[in-house]
Amino acid sequence: MRSIPLIAQREIEANIAVALINRYAAAMGRPQAIAIARETIQDLAESAGRQMAITMGSHSLADLTQVVREVWAREGALEILFIDTPRDRLAFDVHRCRYAELYDRLGLRDMGIHLSCCRDAAFARGFNPAIQMERTQTIMEGAPSCDFRFSLTPAP
Numbered sequence: 017m018r019s020i021p022l023i024a025q026r027e028i029e030a031n032i033a034v035a036l037i038n039r040y041a042a043a044m045g046r047p048q049a050i051a052i053a054r055e056t057i058q059d060l061a062e063s064a065g066r067q068m069a070i071t072m073g074s075h076s077l078a079d080l081t082q083v084v085r086e087v088w089a090r091e092g093a094l095e096i097l098f099i100d101t102p103r104d105r106l107a108f109d110v111h112r113c114r115y116a117e118l119y120d121r122l123g124l125r126d127m128g129i130h131l132s133c134c135r136d137a138a139f140a141r142g143f144n145p146a147i148q149m150e151r152t153q154t155i156m157e158g159a160p161s162c163d164f165r166f167s168l169t170p171a172p
Contacts, residue, residue: 023093027118030131033057034124053128061135065142073112075144077106077166082158083143084108084164113155128156 033053040049068083069075081098084106089096095112119128133156137149146169153159 021093022087023091023118026115026132027122030119030122030124030127033131034127037127045162045164050127050130055136056136057131058138061138062142064135065144067138067142068139069143075147077103077147077168080140080143080147081165104168106164106166108164110164111160112156112161116154116156119156125156129154131163132156136164144168156168 036105037046037049037053040052040064043049069079069085069089072082084096085096088094093114094110097109097111099107101107115132116125118129119125119132133154136151140147140149148167148169150165150167152163154162156162
């Protein structure tokens with residue numbers, strides 16, 4: 017689906033994004049700089065979700081499962097336990113996140129939630145606006161696992 021693994025792309029982006037956030041923080045304050053960066057990153061993720069749906073030619077939860085396995089978790093970036101669910105749901109827990117390990121190695125763990133985790137719901141929304149994502153915890157924020165729960169909103 018993509019030539020460069022997503023985790024490698026995130027490493028390249030992290031150094032640039034943090035440098036920009038730090039520069040903007042000096043001018044407008046850290047909370048505002050992070051908020052603007054986060055909003056921009058979510059916009060990019062939503063656009064990437066739309067593009068992925070176009071590339072795949074479909075945007076079902078089964079297709080999203082394929083994206084999780086083949087893109088998000090490529091090269092062992094995530095160790096995932098999928099939970100058996102009905103067809104209108106997708107649920108999995110991440111027990112190892114090399115994205116969190118990457119941000120640790122770069123000394124940017126506190127930024128990982130803003131640079132990486134904040135993308136997930138936005139990507140799903142772009143992939144299919146009827147897909148809702150819930151997550152109550154992340155490894156990035158110190159939890160033992162990330163709990164991803166996706167569901168299809170019933171059509172009116």
